[in-house]
Amino acid sequence: MSDYYELLGVSRDATADEIKKAYRKRARQLHPDVAGPGHEDEFKAVSVAYDVLSDADKRKMYDLGGEDALRGGPGGFPGGDFSDLGGMFQAFFGGGQGRGPISRARRGQDGMVAVPVTLADVAFGATKSVKVDTYVQCATCHGSCCAPGTSPVQCTGCNGQGQVQRVQRSFLGNIMTSVPCPECGGYGTKIVTPCRDCAGEGRNHVRRDIEINVPAGVSTGTRLRLSGQGEAGVGGGPAGDLYAIIQEEQHPSLERDGDDLYTELRVPMTAAALGANLSVETLDGDQEVTVRAGAQSGDDIRLEGLGVGRLRRKGRGDLHVVLTVETPTRLTDRQRELLEELAALRGEDGFVAVEEGLLDRIKNAGKGGKSRKRR
Ligand SMILES: [Zn+2]
Ligand SMILES: [Zn+2]
Secondary structure (H helix, E strand, O other): OOOHHHHOOOOOOHHHHHHHHHHHHOOOOOOOOHOOOOHHHHHHHHHHHHHHHHOOHHHHHHHHHHHHHHHHHOOOOOOOHHHHHHHHHHOOOOOOOOOOOOOOOOOOEEEEEEEEEEHHHHOEEEEEEEEEEEEEEOOOOOOEEEOOOOOEOOOOOOOOOOOOEEEEEOOOOOEEEEEOOOOOOOOOEEEOOOOOOOOOEEEEEEEEEEEEEOOOOOOOEEEEEEEEOOOOOOOHHOOOOOOOOOOOOOOOEEEEEEEEEEEEEEEEEEHHHHOOOEEEEOOEEEEEEOOOOOOOOEEEEEEEEOOOOOOOOOOEOOOOEEEEEOOOOOOOOHHHHHHHHHHHOOOOOOOOOOOOOOHHHHHHHHHHHOOOOOO
16 A cells, blocks of 8 residues: 655645655656656555545545545546546557557448348248448559559658657646548558549448348348458458347248248048048148048147248258048038938937028137137
């Protein structure tokens, strides 16, 4: 733990003016021009001490409880991150020595594009082509920003250094600092004849087609990162990334739940009773499914491996064929006769309405809502 009064070389009852004078003296002694390199930490410590002792409130807290009191206190202890003094520190020690000119090249922005995909794309994976509004590197200057045959020339304002020395006045006296060269903007060079095709930016705005590899198993909202496919950077800088956002389209007869698919198969009452082989539409073409005799609405026939491909894993989900048994709504006389005969054989003739009357209408109205499919 350091004693701030000792650091500044003042007594504990020093006045504000004495403290200021003492700091000024110490800071000058520690300046690299006077003390040589390697005194950054000492300067920092002295500056923190000054920051505290020059502030009446902070000084009072420090007098009462030392550094610990400052740390816990509401005033906020600078703790080495002395904001006001940071600029001074920069001017003293870093301040740009050896920083050199900055590069024109900057990384391009990341892009984003929506990729509509069908259920088949999602099930099997696909390569999709999408249009993207983006920047590409200028084909004329290849990102150099200069007209063909020319190149940047050294800035005379800073001799190619990108920065110039400025004298800054401070209460410590005049301090030399480095600032970006106002003539070249810090690049150290100037472009005398900019490329006309890109107005000296090194890139052009275009609409281009991008091929996107969509793996099986993705779903709406899945983000695919295409490294280096985003906007080209200015001044020949590297391109950003492109993010492809998956958007699934609805399939007319197949519904997806994770890796599994569901479809409804409507089965005539007679086929459900007798059993039948029926055709069902799948992503792999029409498939024949066997409906067992006595099948019921809601029965789930599972076709293994006909679902959606699993994301970044082997195999596919299943296709569930869910049955809906259909009761005929219109009967010919002959059909009616046969059904009545069947009912009689099954001892169910007591339920059959003989006359179409009020009771039938109520019964028929009730049927509609009762046999709806469920999933
Ligand atoms: Zn160009
Ligand atoms: Zn310059």
